[in-house]
Amino acid sequence: MSPEGSVNSPAKLATKNLSVFYGSFQAVIDVGIEFPACAITAIIGPSGCGKSTLLRSLNRMNELIEGAKIRGEILLDGKNIYQLNVLELRKRVGMVFQRPNAFPLSVFDNIAYGPRVHGINRRQKLTEIVERSLKAVRLWDELKDRLDQNALGLTDEQRQRLCIARMLAVEPEVLLLDEPCSALDPIATLHIEDLLRQLKEKYTIVIVTHNMQQAARVSDFTGFMLLGKLIEFGTTSQIFTRPQHPETENYISGRFG
């Protein structure tokens, strides 16, 4: 059986017949999707359709919810993620949340957090990582003189960038972003989208968004979910111009959701 969500590029990350349950409620139903390497894949769909649940399964964050169970397979570079150490998995598959959850620590300590957890303690090495990560998210010029400042004093956009930098600091391969712009103003949103376009040269990016314009603007591939099922998957231009399923078309033309 060929998965619904398949395209002709090599898949970095893929699911096969993935189902996720909360107790007896099935939030994700038999989803097969392939996320191509070095591209941005958007997941869209109405509220409650299981986007976050799908995303959080990919780095096993969903396990933290009591009663959450999973069936099916998730493959990273063709290897079942349950054969990897979960800490190693989360290092390779990073995640950014809807609300910028910077820690109430200094900018430096926020970014150094991940590397420290993974055993890097030399100040010089950490300084290098912090500089590289901040440059990657275009925060270095703004913050290079304020590395000791508490991160909570930053603007919303700076904090979300900082969270992305914190994720990049552990050198992940896949970036998962769950509505990363929903707490940001429109200008900041465009800035983050620019950033994502630059990052996709090196990273495989999966972004969940409520905002269809955002999906259209930023992504190369799009998956549309409804009531736990992946209804349609394809290149973004195909999904937005020639959707195959009436439900997709309804959603995209704004008739529900």
Place this chain on the structure above:
Amino acid sequence: MNSLPADRRRRKYFLSNVYFLFLAVPVIIFLVFVAYMVFYLFRNGINVISWEFITRPPERGMTAGGILPCIVGTLYVTLVSLIFSIPIGVFAAIYLAEYAPNNLLTRMIRSAVRSLAGIPSIVYGLFGVALFVRGVHLGLSVLASGLTLGLMNLPWIIATAEEALSSIPGSFREGALAVGATKWEAIRHNVLPFAFPGILTGILLALARTMGETAPILFTGVTYFTRELPRSPLQKFMALPYHLFALATQHDQLMKARPIAFGTAAVLLILVLMFDGVAFLLRMRIATANKWQV
């Protein structure tokens, strides 16, 4: 937006002031009482307090001399009780808040802890006699009293520490886990430091209560009079609250002992306020260090 008619608006404004008064008056009454009590104690006690008073044992049937053994005894049992209850209490709280599955058993344990915090201290006193004095053969001693007090503190410390831990947003933990931290690392780096002021407050409240309790030590080790300071934790001791109780009600020359009783009360109050002050300063320091708490 259309606004309310002027008279309705005025009425609303008036009512909100009335509600404010309703809420403010009890606070003011309470503060007046406390202020009066403190003032009364200090007015009667302060001229008794001297260097002599806090560095000498009682003399002449406790109508003269000082209260050194009581101060030392109180600090000693308090210390023993905290050494016992802080580690157990904090670890139990971490387990309940972070690790325990959310099932019936956990909920039962949680409500049992809440109920234990409300049990009268005399009950702990009797339990201490049965368990520590008789059961473990500690006899009447600092250790038996300290452990009894520690037992009494334990539910307090667990409950307040658990609340402090639960008040830390889940996003702090998620953020750490998402870069590959273990659960314990997430708790140690991203939960405990921020819950610390809350935990400390709980501990200091427990400490203040411990210093003032009479019932749990009454049958477990406190004594009416001893000239020497407790050298080993297996000796009996004198303590401020019991000394106060004895001077105020049990002494055969009540009027002669009265000034010393006031002095003792004032010293006890000063000790408690001192620890509260330390707690306050610590919390301020920490709160400014991580702005998140403010």
